[in-house]
Amino acid sequence: MQGNKIFIEERLNDGPGKMRCRINFRFYMLLLSAVYFTMLYIFHGNLQSETQKPDRNKLSMGVEMQNAFLKIQPPIDIKRKVLASHQEFVEITASRLHVQQVFTTSGAKRNDIEVENSIISTKRTSQMIQKTSECFLPAVTPNRTFQTIEPTFYVYSAYLDRRYNDRFVRIMALLSLNKGNRQLKVSCSFRNSSGSIVETTANFYELCENHGRMYGGFILSCPIPNSDVCHVNVSLQIKPVHRNYVVPETVQVRLPVTQLGWQEFPDQTSGQHENHGQHATFDMPYNFSICVPPLFGDIDVMRFVEFLELNRILGFQHFIFYVSTIKNPDMYKILDHYKKMGIVTIIEWALPSNIRSGQIWYNGQLSAHNDCLYRAMSLTQYLAIIDLDEFIVPHNGEITLTNLIPKLFDDKVCGLSFNSAFYDKKFSKSTSTSRLLTARHTGRSAIFSKVRTKVLIKPSKIFEVGIHHISKPAAEDFKVDKVDTSVAYLHHYRDCVPNYGMKCKDFVEDNTLLNTTSQLEDNISSVLKLVFKERKKQE
Structure with a gap:
């Protein structure tokens, strides 16, 4: 130069x-x-x-580098983003709940009290979501699946149980009941509050109504330290009992944990619990809810809407449906309508493909019941577990259950058992041409079934629930009260079955529900018109 x-x-x-x-x-x-x-x-x-080379410490260097970084992040970060999106969706839905209910119920002659209760429920739902830690999987999350640990061992969900002095993660599992050829050890590993990895051995609890099928439901209880656990890694060790048993390959699976609504037993005065008598972690969004076992097959839309609307008149506010396989496409329109209103929670329930029909009792009904039991502990004060053809109806002059049920509970009562009567079309003297099943079938069996009972429970006071009874209260001093039929009983709308001591020859006329017919007709018409009118617009 x-x-x-x-x-x-x-x-x-x-x-x-x-x-x-x-x-x-x-x-x-x-x-x-x-x-x-x-x-x-x-x-x-x-x-x-x-x-542009992937570098975890330089996230602002471009889109390509960010994508590469996301691919190597641990699953927990991605899961948290999913949970945050789900939480935002539920919050938005809850914030619009009372507006939609006012619109829907105005044409269906709902009273102001119900609308006011809906608004209160909406606020409670928002409070519950805000107070739920980000790392916990919300109870209303719909898309849980059975995860395979080995070809005959599956886990579905996990719940943090802080009701006792010792804390546990309760895991809902399905596994083969063939115990003669192997011994199983389930290990749970997780991080404690100090960040260290802790491993504990799970205790097996077999559900009581597996009915001797090849597969049955279990609750696995993993002890945990005095800290919250947001995820649990589940692994399995198999020890063969016989030489010719071939040990299958196993994999470790990770389950997100849902926290229960109660820190410990509410209103509990037993000396065996140190922290008894304190309040829940957060207010329950609902007082009265219904859990329905897995829905499958061809379900009639009219019967389904009648079930929902009549139970709403009776005082129930929320419904949890486990959905397996529904053939009628219109059912999904109805479910979506009620879901948007905040009245329905839909839980996916697809059994593992390896489990064939007949190898498990009634599509895994018992396991669904108990998953719903633990899920409901953060959603509702009272929970009824019934089918679509059943209604718990007061017979003491009350129209709704709202005033009746709390009077039947005290500190020691964990649940109520209701006898049932068959409402068979052959029994009815009614000449009604109403499309309502409850208006046409007014004849019931003269005697009540003490076997085909159904229960209404306080979920927080139950460890295991059966199909027709409470299998295990959460504490030894809790009790189940049988409700006298002069107070309330279960209306079961189906053909009378002469077994378990039931006699189907004698019947009596029962017009108790006819006083709801007019309002029920209007409510159903309003729902069907709204749902299918919207569908026509979309088409």
Whole structure:
């Protein structure tokens, strides 16, 4: 560069060559500029290629690098983002709940008290969601699935149980009941509050109504330290009992944990619990709810809406449906309608493909019942577990259960058992042409079934629930009260079955529910018109 500068200055002093020297000067300036910009381009190109390499400490270096980073993040971070999205969705739905209910119920002649209760329920739902830690899986999360640990061992959900002095993670599981050829050890590992990995051995508890099928439901209880556990890793060790047993391969699965609504037993005065008598972690969004076992097959839309609307008149506010396989596509429209209103929670229930029909009792009904039991502990004060053809109806002059049920509970009562009567179409003297099943079938069996009972419970006071009874209260001093039929009983709308001591020859007329017919007709018409009118607009 210095030599070129001297050369140019010498040429400028020549008289005759002034113009030529000026041209050479411009040429060299252009050449230098070209060299400069070429080096600048090469330098910045190399710099950019280096910054695009995935680096966890430089998240702002571009979209490609961010995508590469996300691929190598642990599953917990992705899960938390999913949970945050789900939480935001539920909050938005809850915030619109009372507006939609006012609109829907105005044409169906709902009273102001119900609308006011809906608004209160909405606020409680929002409070519950806000107070739920980000790492816990919300109870209303619909898309849980059975995860395979080995070909005959599956886990579905996990719940943090802090009702006792010792804390546990309760895991809902399905597994083969063939115990003669192997011994199983389930291990649970998780991080404690200090960040250390802790491993404990699960205790097996077999549900009481597996009915001797090949597969049955279990509750696995993993002891945990005095800290919250947001995820649990479940692994299995198999010890063969016989030489010819081939031990299958096993995998470790990770389950997100849902916290129960209660820190410990509410209103409990027993001395066996140190922290008895304190309040729940957060207010329950609902007082009265219904859990329905897995829905499958061809379900009639009219019967389904009648079930929902009549139970709402009776005082129930929320419904939890486990959905397996429904053939009628209109059912999904109805479910979606009630879901948007905040009245229905839908839980996916798909049994593992390896479990064939007949290998488990009634589509895994018992396991669904108990999953609903633990799920409901953060949703509702009272929970009835019934089928679509059943209604718990007061017979003491009350129209709703709202005033009746709390009077039947005290500190020691964990649940109520209701005898049932068959409402068979052959029994009815009614000449009604109503489309309502409850208006046409007014004849019931003269005697009540003490076997085909159904229960209404306080979920927080139950460890295991059966199909027709409470299998295990959460404390030894809790009790189940049988409700006298003069107070309330179960209306069961189906053909009378003469077993378990039931006699189907004698019947009596029962017009108790006819006082709800007018309002029920209006409510159903309003729902069907709204749902299928919206569908036509979309089509």
